[in-house]
Amino acid sequence: MKITRKTFDEVMFPCYNPMNMVIKKAHGALVYDNEGNEYVDLTSGIAVNCLGHTPNGVQKVIKKTVKNLIHVSNIFCNEYTLTLAKKLVNLTKFEKVFFVNSGAEANETALKLARRVAFDEYGEQKNEIISFVNSFHGRTFFSVTVGGQDSYSDGFGPKPAAITHIPYNDTETFKKTISDKTCAVILEPIQGEGGIIKADDEFLKEVRALCDKFNAALIFDEVQTGVARSGTFYAYEQTPVKPDILTSAKGLASGLPIGAVLTYDKFAKHFVPGTHGSTFGGNALACSVGSYVVDKVSTKDFLEGVKQKGAYIKASVAKLNEKYHVFSEVRGEGLLLGLVLNDKYHGKSSELQKLCFKHKLLTLTAHGDVLRLAPALNIKKSMLDRAMNLLDKALADFTKA
Ligand SMILES: Cc1ncc(COP(=O)(O)O)c(C=O)c1O
Numbered sequence: 001m002k003i004t005r006k007t008f009d010e011v012m013f014p015c016y017n018p019m020n021m022v023i024k025k026a027h028g029a030l031v032y033d034n035e036g037n038e039y040v041d042l043t044s045g046i047a048v049n050c051l052g053h054t055p056n057g058v059q060k061v062i063k064k065t066v067k068n069l070i071h072v073s074n075i076f077c078n079e080y081t082l083t084l085a086k087k088l089v090n091l092t093k094f095e096k097v098f099f100v101n102s103g104a105e106a107n108e109t110a111l112k113l114a115r116r117v118a119f120d121e122y123g124e125q126k127n128e129i130i131s132f133v134n135s136f137h138g139r140t141f142f143s144v145t146v147g148g149q150d151s152y153s154d155g156f157g158p159k160p161a162a163i164t165h166i167p168y169n170d171t172e173t174f175k176k177t178i179s180d181k182t183c184a185v186i187l188e189p190i191q192g193e194g195g196i197i198k199a200d201d202e203f204l205k206e207v208r209a210l211c212d213k214f215n216a217a218l219i220f221d222e223v224q225t226g227v228a229r230s231g232t233f234y235a236y237e238q239t240p241v242k243p244d245i246l247t248s249a250k251g252l253a254s255g256l257p258i259g260a261v262l263t264y265d266k267f268a269k270h271f272v273p274g275t276h277g278s279t280f281g282g283n284a285l286a287c288s289v290g291s292y293v294v295d296k297v298s299t300k301d302f303l304e305g306v307k308q309k310g311a312y313i314k315a316s317v318a319k320l321n322e323k324y325h326v327f328s329e330v331r332g333e334g335l336l337l338g339l340v341l342n343d344k345y346h347g348k349s350s351e352l353q354k355l356c357f358k359h360k361l362l363t364l365t366a367h368g369d370v371l372r373l374a375p376a377l378n379i380k381k382s383m384l385d386r387a388m389n390l391l392d393k394a395l396a397d398f399t400k401a
Pocket of ligand 1: 046101102103104105107136137138139188192193221222223224225249250
């Protein structure tokens with residue numbers, strides 16, 4: 001059967017518009033299409049393949065695990081799921097874990113949990129959720145409505161109610177918005193899809209204090225920032241606060257579908273049998289790989305390497321920028337970076353991304369003005385040099401155009 005990019009248009013839902021190639025295989029930071037082209041990948045499956053593509057260690061864990069177990073359902077417990085839960089609890093000092101399959105499902109679960117806690121403890125009227133403009137929390141109808149981009153949730157009829165979006169990092173508006181009716185506040189410590197924007201420490205301190213005052217659960221969506229991506233295991237470790245509920249997914253099993261909700265017993269206890277569930281959530285194979293990933297990426301040396309490589313990219317891009325003058329700043333932490341186009345190139349991040357693709361460099365965008373990089377966390381410096389060479393060529397074309 002001949003498979004080409006056209007096959008996508010023939011048989012797939014048109015809600016994506018993938019680049020003009022079909023991937024056949026990938027190893028480390030290199031991706032190959034079915035016409036034999038080689039690409040340097042700075043996307044890692046949108047911050048998923050944290051140990052690179054098809055890493056040997058993950059292959060070994062998969063082979064070993066599937067000889068024993070793949071899936072059993074949550075009517076039973078199994079060693080792999082419980083091991084990963086214990087590791088996450090030990091690492092973060094949260095007390096309870098619920099496993100799911102994706103970031104959206106993790107946020108759906110966290111939001112449902114916050115609503116349930118408020119319902120049980122304070123009554124039905126405490127049901128309001130505060131979220132932030134340009135945030136992204138997934139594509140289920142609840143999570144996408146909570147996300148701060150109306151265009152993603154418009155056009156599907158009536159939306160889930162009691163959700164307010166306010167500007168990110170705007171303490172005064174937050175103070176005016178939170179009330180006794182607020183059951184949850186959800187935010188990304190670094191907005192990813194929204195343009196790689198960090199929450200200010202002072203803003204977070206105020207949010208934490210007011211959540212405590214009004215008995216609202218503070219939820220951190222660490223789907224994109226988590227699992228060492230920002231240079232600490234979770235990004236909240238770099239802030240002055242800790243959330244009540246944390247959602248994780250993407251890199252947690254370095255390419256296998258998984259998500260997790262971490263919280264304290266006082267919240268988790270409200271999900272009594274029958275209140276929530278997920279057939280594949282906590283799947284033995286994904287959790288087995290998750291345990292391997294957590295061990296690998298949580299060491300001091302590994303995290304230091306992520307920070308150093310992030311700094312290396314920032315310095316390399318700064319040099320390129322001396323030549324091309326296209327970026328106003330490079331922001332982000334660790335290996336979640338946003339190259340922000342200056343006013344002259346406003347709204348042109350997709351154009352730059354396409355030129356990178358032309359030169360066999362895979363990149364992401366975030367909003368119209370940001371070229372987003374999220375490479376594998378174990379990418380080698382030599383590969384980053386190669387990537388920067390390709391970016392150099394793309395920028396030459398970009399500035400000529
Ligand atoms: C911060 C954040 N939350 C949630 C999601 C949704 O995750 P998923 O696509 O796994 O449902 C994403 C995906 O990009 C994300 O970046």
